Amino acid sequence: xxxxxxxxxxxxxxxxxxxxxxxxxxxxxxxxxxxxxxxxxxxxxxxxxxxxxxxxxxxxxxxxxxxxxxxxxxxxxxxxxxxxxxxxxxxxxxxxxxxxxxxxxxxxxxxxxxxxxxxxx
Amino acid sequence: xxxxxxxxxxxxxxxxxxxxxxxxxxxxxxxxxxxxxxxxxxxxxxxxxxxxxxxxxxxxxxxxxxxxxxxxxxxxxxxxxxxxxxxxxxxxxxxxxxxxxxxxxxxxxxxxxxxxxxxxxxxxxxxxxxxxxxxxxxxxxxxxxxxxxxxxxxxxxxxxxxxxxxxxxxxxxxxxxxxxxxxxxxxxxxxxxxxxxxxxxxxxxxxxxxxxxxxxxxxxxxxxxxxxxxxxxxxxxxxxxxxxxxxxxxxxxxxxxxxxxxxxxxxxxxxxxxxxxxxxxxxxxxxxxxxxxxxxxxxxxxxxxxxxxxxxxxxxxxxxxxxxxxxxxxxxxxxxxxxxxxxxxxxxxxxxxxxxxxxxxxxxxxxxxxxxxxxxxxxxxxxxxxxxxxxxxxxxxxxxxxxxxxxxxxxxxxxxxxxxxxxxxxxxxxxxxxxxxxxxxxxxxxxxxxxxxxxxxxxxxxxxxxxxxxxxxxxxxxxxxxxxxxxxxxxxxxxxxxxxxxxxxxxxxxxxxxxxxxxxxxxxxxxxxxxxxxxxxxxxxxxxxxxxxxxxxxxxxxxxxxxxxxxxxxxxxxxxxxxxxxxxxxxxxxxxxxxxxxxxxxxxxxxxxxxxxxxxxxxxxxxxxxxxxxxxxxxxxxxxxxxxxxxxxxxxxxxxxxxxxxxxxxxxxxxxxxxxxxxxxxxxxxxxxxxxxxxxxxxxxxxxxxxxxxxxxxxxxxxxxxxxxxxxxxxxxxxxxxxxxxxxxxxxxxxxxxxxxxxxxxxxxxxxxxxxxxxxxxxxxxxxxxxxxxxxxxxxxxxxxxxxxxxxxxxxxxxx
Ligand code: SRM
Ligand SMILES: Cc1cc2nc3c(=O)[nH]c(=O)nc-3n(C[C@H](O)[C@H](O)[C@H](O)COP(=O)(O)OP(=O)(O)OC[C@H]3O[C@@H](n4cnc5c(N)ncnc54)[C@H](O)[C@@H]3O)c2cc1C
Ligand code: SF4
Ligand code: FES
Numbered sequence: 001x002x003x004x005x006x007x008x009x010x011x012x013x014x015x016x017x018x019x020x021x022x023x024x025x026x027x028x029x030x031x032x033x034x035x036x037x038x039x040x041x042x043x044x045x046x047x048x049x050x051x052x053x054x055x056x057x058x059x060x061x062x063x064x065x066x067x068x069x070x071x072x073x074x075x076x077x078x079x080x081x082x083x084x085x086x087x088x089x090x091x092x093x094x095x096x097x098x099x100x101x102x103x104x105x106x107x108x109x110x111x112x113x114x115x116x117x118x119x120x121x
Numbered sequence: 122x123x124x125x126x127x128x129x130x131x132x133x134x135x136x137x138x139x140x141x142x143x144x145x146x147x148x149x150x151x152x153x154x155x156x157x158x159x160x161x162x163x164x165x166x167x168x169x170x171x172x173x174x175x176x177x178x179x180x181x182x183x184x185x186x187x188x189x190x191x192x193x194x195x196x197x198x199x200x201x202x203x204x205x206x207x208x209x210x211x212x213x214x215x216x217x218x219x220x221x222x223x224x225x226x227x228x229x230x231x232x233x234x235x236x237x238x239x240x241x242x243x244x245x246x247x248x249x250x251x252x253x254x255x256x257x258x259x260x261x262x263x264x265x266x267x268x269x270x271x272x273x274x275x276x277x278x279x280x281x282x283x284x285x286x287x288x289x290x291x292x293x294x295x296x297x298x299x300x301x302x303x304x305x306x307x308x309x310x311x312x313x314x315x316x317x318x319x320x321x322x323x324x325x326x327x328x329x330x331x332x333x334x335x336x337x338x339x340x341x342x343x344x345x346x347x348x349x350x351x352x353x354x355x356x357x358x359x360x361x362x363x364x365x366x367x368x369x370x371x372x373x374x375x376x377x378x379x380x381x382x383x384x385x386x387x388x389x390x391x392x393x394x395x396x397x398x399x400x401x402x403x404x405x406x407x408x409x410x411x412x413x414x415x416x417x418x419x420x421x422x423x424x425x426x427x428x429x430x431x432x433x434x435x436x437x438x439x440x441x442x443x444x445x446x447x448x449x450x451x452x453x454x455x456x457x458x459x460x461x462x463x464x465x466x467x468x469x470x471x472x473x474x475x476x477x478x479x480x481x482x483x484x485x486x487x488x489x490x491x492x493x494x495x496x497x498x499x500x501x502x503x504x505x506x507x508x509x510x511x512x513x514x515x516x517x518x519x520x521x522x523x524x525x526x527x528x529x530x531x532x533x534x535x536x537x538x539x540x541x542x543x544x545x546x547x548x549x550x551x552x553x554x555x556x557x558x559x560x561x562x563x564x565x566x567x568x569x570x571x572x573x574x575x576x577x578x579x580x581x582x583x584x585x586x587x588x589x590x591x592x593x594x595x596x597x598x599x600x601x602x603x604x605x606x607x608x609x610x611x612x613x614x615x616x617x618x619x620x621x622x623x624x625x626x627x628x629x630x631x632x633x634x635x636x637x638x639x640x641x642x643x644x645x646x647x648x649x650x651x652x653x654x655x656x657x658x659x660x661x662x663x664x665x666x667x668x669x670x671x672x673x674x675x676x677x678x679x680x681x682x683x684x685x686x687x688x689x690x691x692x693x694x695x696x697x698x699x700x701x702x703x704x705x706x707x708x709x710x711x712x713x714x715x716x717x718x719x720x721x722x723x724x725x726x727x728x729x730x731x732x733x734x735x736x737x738x739x740x741x742x743x744x745x746x747x748x749x750x751x752x753x754x755x756x757x758x759x760x761x762x763x764x765x766x767x768x769x770x771x772x773x774x775x776x777x778x779x780x781x782x783x784x785x786x787x788x789x790x791x792x793x794x795x796x797x798x799x800x801x802x803x804x805x806x807x808x809x810x811x812x813x814x815x816x817x818x819x820x821x822x823x824x825x826x827x828x829x830x831x832x833x834x835x836x837x838x839x840x841x842x843x844x845x846x847x848x849x850x851x852x853x854x855x856x857x858x859x860x861x862x863x864x865x866x867x868x869x870x871x872x873x874x875x876x877x878x879x880x881x882x883x884x885x886x887x888x889x890x891x892x893x894x895x896x897x898x899x900x901x902x903x904x905x906x907x908x909x910x911x912x913x914x915x916x917x918x919x920x921x922x923x924x925x926x927x928x929x930x931x932x933x934x935x936x937x
Contacts, residue, residue, distance in 0.1 A: 025931055031924055033647075033673040040933040047931075051647060068689040071677040073650040080650040082677040082685050087650075119933060 021109070021116040027053070030115070035079070037070040040119045045106060046070035047115065048090055050077055056090035057108040057117055063088070063101025126154040127226040129428065130215060132205050132372065134159025136168055137401025137417040138231025139187055144425030146195055152429060155197045156223060158215070160204040163255055164189050169414060169549075169582050171258045172446045175286030181255060186580070208376040210394055227428060230373060230384055230392070230399035234366040234412070239274070243336030248344035249360045252283045261361065265290035268358035272296075272347040274333050276303040278445060280363035281316075284325050285447045287359070295326040295355050297333050297347065299364075307443045307454035311470065312477050312493040319450055319475065328355075336360055368403045368410045383410040388435040390424035400424045406438060413441050414549045414581055422551075442503045442548060444496070444584055453499035456489035456506045457481060464488065467520050480520065485513045498522035500585070504544060537591030538879040539842065546588050549581035554592060558884065561596045569593065595882030611870075612651040615643050619655070619869035626659045632668045633660055648674075655870030658757070658793065662865050665907035670922055678755035682914045682923065683740055686733065691740060693732040695749035695915075696790075699764040699783035699802075700728030706749060713746045727754070727761035727799070741928050744915035750790065751915040757871075758793045759800075762786035763811065767804030767821065774804035776821025781850050782810070785857060791911025792904075795868035795877070798861065799834075813840050816864075816874040817857045822846070826853040830860055830886070831878035839875045842883055845891045859890040859897040862904035 030036050030049035037060055038045040044060035046069045054077065060070045067083035077090045087096040088103060095101040107118040129145075131138045134157050142155060159165075163185075170184040192199040200223075207216040208228070215223050236251030238244050248264065250257050264271070265287055273284045276298030284294045296303075302313035317327055328349060335348040347355045368383035379385045379393040383405025390398050390406075400420040402412055411417060416439035426434035442455035460466065460481045467480045476494035480487060480502065486509050490502040501522065505512060512519055540546075542555030560566055560575045572589055573580040579589040611619050615638075622637065631637045634656035638648050648656065653674035660668035672680050683691030697706070710730060714722055721733040729752060735743055744751075753759060764782030768774035782802040792798065801810040802819040812818030814834035818841045820827045825848035832841025844860070847853050863886065868877045878886065889896045912920035 022933070024933060029926060029931075031673065031926070034924075036926065036931060038931040038933055041935050045933075065687070066689075067687075068685075071681070071685060071689070073653065073676065074673060075649055075653070076645070076647045083687060085650065117933075 020118050020120065021107070022119065023114050024117045025115050027110060027113050027115060030055075033074050035070040035072070035074065037068065038117070043119070044068070044070075045117075045119065046079075047108065047117065048074060048079065050074060050090075053110070055108050055110055055115060057106040058088070058090060058093050059104040059106075061103065062086060063095055063103055064099065069103070127152070128224065129153035129155050129227045129229065130223055130225040131155070131157045131229040131231055132215070133231035133233055133401065133403070134161065134163075134165055134199065134201065135231060135233050135401065136165065136186075136414055137233070137421050138229060139165040140418050141229060141231065141400050141421035141424045141428070142195075142197065143187075144422050145428050148425060148429035148431060150195075153227070155195075156200065156225075157192070157197055158200045158203050158205055158223070160202070161254055161256070162202045164192065164199070164201070166255065167581060168254070169446070171252070171255070172282040172286060175258050175261060175283065176289045176448070177286075178448065205372060208372055208397075210376050210378075210397075213396065226396070228397045229424065229428070230397060230403060231401040232369040232372060232403045234402040234410075235369045235371075236362060237365040237367050238362055239333070239364055241333060241335055243338050243344070244362070245342075246336055246338040246344045246360075247342050248358055249336060249362060252279055252361055252363050253366075261287065261359065262290065264359040265292050269293055270295075270355075270357045271359040271361065272333070272355050272357040273361045273363060274347070275363035275365065276300070276327065276329065277306065277363060277365070278304060278443065280361070281320065282446055283361045283363055285320070285323070287361070288324055292359070293324065293326075295328060295347075295357070297331060297349065297355075298327065298329045299332045301330045303327070303329065304445075304454075307458070307491075308452070308493075309458055309479060309491055311479070312452070312454075312491050315472070315475055315477055315493045316445075316450065316452060320447075328353075366402065366412055368405065370403060373399070373403070381405055381408075388423075388437060389427045389432075390420055390436060391427065398424045398428060406436060409438060411439065411441065413443070415439060415551060416441060418550050418577075440503075440507050442499065444499070444582065446582060446584075451492075451494055451496045453490065453492040453496035453502075455499070455503045456487070458489040458491040460489065469520050478520065482512065482516075485511050485516075487512055487519075500545070500548070500588070503548065507545075537588055538595040538882055540592075546592065547576075547578035547581070547585045549585075550577040552576050552578040557589065557592050558596050561593060562884075567593075567597065595880065596884065597882075611655060612649055614638075614645045614648050614652050615641060617641055619872075622656065623659055623663070623867070623869070626656075626663050630664065630667075631660060632664055633657075634671050634674045636660070650676075654757075658795065658870050661793065662795075662907070665903075672922055672924060679757070680924065681737060681740065681927065682744075682751060682755060683735065683737075684755045688734075690734045690736055692754070693735050693740070693743055693747070694725060694727075694729055694752035694754035695747050696752040696786070697729040697749075698786050699762055699779050701764075701779065701783065702729075709747055709749070713743055716746065717743055719743075725754075728763050729761065738928055738930060741917065741925070744917075747915075749915075750913050753791070756793065757796050758791065758798065759786070759789040760797045761799055762789075763799070763801040763815070765803050765809035767802075771804055773807060774821070775823050776804050776826065778802040778804035778810065778819075778821055781819065781826075781853060784850070785854060788854060788858070789861065789908065791913070792861070792865070792908055794861070794865050795870050796873045798864075798874070800857070814838060815841060817841075817860065819853055819857070824848060826850075828853060828856050831875045833873055833875040835873075842878065844883075844887065855897065855901055856890060858904050859900040860886065862900040862907075863889055865904070865907075866900075 033051045035046050035048045046060035048056040062081040064086045067081040069079050071082040072079040078087050080087050086099050093103040093105045109116050165187040167184040167186050173179040205215050213225050236253050271287045271292045271294045273280045273296045276296045284296050288294050302310050331350050333347045334350050337346040339345050344360050370380040373384045374380050384399040384403050385405050386399050392399050401417050420436050423434035423436040445452045464481050464483045469478045478492045481489040487505045540554045543553050545553050557576050557578050566572050579586045610616050634653050637656045657671050657674040677685050717739050719732045723731045725731045762782045762785050764779045767778035798816045800817045801812040801815040803810040803812045804821045812820050814832040818829040818832050827846045828844045829841035830844045833839040864877050912918040914921040914923050917923050
């Protein structure tokens with residue numbers, strides 16, 4: 001079963017706390033209020049750390065024209081795309097109106113200073 | 122003492138007469154014992170504004186120009202409700218119906234004009250009105266509240282304004298007009314057709330090319346209908362006659378003064394009797410009687426000068442332009458719009474959007490203009506026309522207006538800032554920009570009302586109000602903008618404008634973007650991608666040594682120190698000081714391109730080389746291998762200093778422009794600013810470095826350097842404005858530094874120098890940067906302090922706060 005929480009609105013499906021959670025980096029590797037880029041196979045993933053240390057992972061491809069969201073400016077739990085300034089909600093993966101679009105989300109969490117991510121397989 | 126003063130009597134308490142007195146009071150306040158006699162029971166009011174009053178847009182009290190107190194304060198005796206019936210010139214005595222009324226030493230005739238009432242049956246009927254004064258206007262308003270149908274005779278300026286007013290008061294209005302199209306003295310057929318269509322939509326009916334042959338009245342002599350030449354009958358309970366005016370020469374003629382369609386005056390506004398002057402609509406000057414206030418005010422000025430015994434003014438006639446004061450209708454006409462065989466016409470016609478413009482040109486000069494639907498450039502055309510400017514150079518752009526020849530367009534306020542001092546702002550009162558600026562500066566004016574009071578600008582027809590406000594803004598510079606209510610919030614995160622935020626950062630020593638948001642109670646706790654970079658910049662530029670930079674409040678380009686491309690790669694543009702390079706640099710660039718397989722190498726428009734398509738991971742290694750400083754092509758900071766070869770090589774070069782350019786570029790290396798900053802230095806006026814479109818442009822001349830500021834070669838080309846000429850390199854650097862620091866401290870984020878200049882005005886900048894040596898020195902010192910040891914991010918020194926981790930992508934192994 002695929003763990004990707006693709007294109008559907010609502011709570012992530014799958015098993016976020018499952019064994020598939022992999023340690024990917026430490027919290028200190030992530031800039032506060034910023035992001036790092038991860039690559040898994042062909043999939044670029046943007047891993048965000050907000051001002052209050054909440055973590056979010058979404059596919060690093062803007063629904064507009066594929067801009068690298070990991071390079072965007074983070075405001076609260078949103079990121080603005082560096083190419084044409086669409087705003088993407090980190091929790092839902094959805095573009096803010098009037099724009100339309102949605103990015104894939106990945107479950108992630110912080111355990112003892114380490115960041116765990118479920119990228120499926 | 123005052124008994125010995127000569128007595129000046131003015132007949133006519135209207136716009137021209139009272140204006141002449143005002144002008145006289147400025148020149149010679151104590152020369153005369155002044156009396157003004159007026160038939161109307163009111164103090165002087167703005168006759169022009171009777172139209173907005175009729176349309177219900179203004180009230181009578183709004184349009185009073187000189188209230189009762191004004192006469193008292195200026196020791197003027199005002200006799201209202203008195204009609205002078207005779208001038209006894211030998212005795213220098215004026216009579217009213219009761220006999221001798223007042224003796225004079227000097228007399229000023231300002232009796233205006235009388236409406237022309239065509240001699241048709243019924244013209245004396247009850248409900249037939251002219252449109253000239255408050256009494257007429259009040260009668261029309263009263264009629265409109267009782268009756269339904271009105272006929273306006275005359276489809277000129279006055280008639281249409283009357284028709285519009287009555288329409289707005291709910292009447293069904295028909296306009297009868299003798300000529301084939303409306304306003305035939307100001308408009309051609311095309312423009313008039315558009316006008317008629319627009320007015321038709323408001324419910325007016327038009328009968329052109331015909332005339333009223335009779336006004337029908339009932340037994341009580343009340344109007345019931347207007348009969349046209351062809352026999353058709355238009356029922357009406359109100360008839361407004363606006364069929365033209367004739368100079369009111371009744372008194373003058375009876376007194377034996379020479380009149381010919383007006384009281385004839387010479388260029389000093391003197392009549393054939395040297396004791397009697399005349400101004401206003403009652404006058405005929407060089408065979409012309411004017412019916413608009415602008416020329417009358419010019420006349421008033423000249424008459425005042427001679428009455429003040431200064432004897433220098435001459436009135437030489439006026440060109441006039443016309444606007445129709447009907448809300449929502451944009452119409453402008455000036456000069457000769459018919460032309461001759463020899464004249465050329467440039468016409469823009471877009472009936473679908475209701476725009477029509479026609480320019481008439483003869484011998485490379487603009488001789489007339491008619492515009493409908495879009496009159497934004499009316500004042501400019503009128504100026505070209507009056508000054509008889511040779512338009513060959515700008516001919517192909519002429520139709521698109523001044524903005525196309527040098528307007529930023531961004532904020533629409535360029536026109537005011539870049540207008541020269543002689544340019545006329547208020548057509549009615551003949552006030553030029555220089556006079557307004559002087560008044561603002563010398564009398565300490567801050568508001569539109571004050572400017573109106575002191576200069577008269579914008580106090581008559583009001584169509585220049587926007588321009589006057591812009592001049593206020595640009596003259597007062599930062600001061601006005603900070604207080605201006607028009608100041609918009611910088612984004613939806615707070616109600617605060619850029620000006621207010623900048624001020625708070627300084628006054629309350631706010632040292633980070635987040636500190637500003639907290640202190641100023643931002644409604645969104647973390648701001649947005651619009652305000653955060655601005656706040657970050659404001660803190661850093663105001664408190665260069667103390668503020669904390671927040672890289673996360675910067676756009677990716679300034680975090681990664683390269684320009685992000687559409688595929689997520691970056692470009693690398695190394696700095697080449699002044700556009701000069703060496704074999705060694707070029708070799709290293711070539712090696713880098715090979716080693717990192719950089720797909721595109723391009724020479725930029727900024728005299729340097731762009732490596733495009735560099736992977737983010739490669740950036741640090743590319744920078745290291747290049748061994749060249751960052752070009753900051755990605756930052757709101759100093760970009761390039763373009764230079765030409767200059768006196769070192771060029772046979773025309775008068776100055777070493779390359780050297781000055783390189784020096785400046787080193788001086789400002791790493792200088793962040795509200796927006797990008799570009800400089801250029803050319804060695805002679807041939808200007809091969811294109812200094813005329815740079816934020817700071819410098820041009821070498823024999824005796825030194827000419828410095829220009831506020832040029833822009835981008836979205837809207839804007840030619841830089843001359844700031845000052847200096848003789849040495851050091852002075853050039855000082856002036857440039859002081860200006861750039863001023864911009865850094867006061868500019869709003871993403872405001873290029875062209876817009877900053879437009880906002881605060883050239884005279885303000887000159888004062889800070891050129892005139893006042895102390896402020897200049899202080900600005901330079903603050904710039905040096907801020908730039909001292911500016912780090913090169915490409916060397917990744919800690920001070921530049923480059924996040925090194927960003928250059929490694931975390932690769933996740935795929936688990937089978
Ligand atoms: C590379 C270059 C074009 C070239 O191949 O020649 C260029 C490329 C870009 N220009 Fe430019 N401009 C370049 C010279 C110019 C010039 C000419 C000049 O500098 O002499 C102008 C007009 C002069 C001026 O600025 O007044 C110019 C006016 C603009 C503007 C409009 C600015 C304005 O105020 O109207 C923008 C948009 C902006 O900055 O918001 C812009 C924006 C851009 C951006 C940064 C668009 C973007 O955000 O990605 C382009 C980045 C390309 C890249 O990744 O490298 N570029 N751009 C030139 C780099 C010069 C350099 O060596 O640094
Ligand atoms: C409705 C309307 C709209 C207008 N719109 C515009 C416009 O948009 N732009 C523009 O430039 N112009 C406009 N005008 C024209 C402008 O108002 C006149 O050109 C200007 O008012 C003329 O000034 P004046 O002093 O010569 O005459 P007036 O202002 O008419 O003053 C003459 C005064 O003299 C008094 N008087 C005359 N004879 C005697 C006497 N024997 N004894 C005592 N008092 C006497 C009259 O009662 C009158 O008050 C408009 C006029 C009207 C009526
Ligand atoms: S002109 Fe437009 S497309 Fe060309 S470099 Fe400048 S911004 Fe890019
Ligand atoms: S690619 Fe993200 S906004 Fe265009």
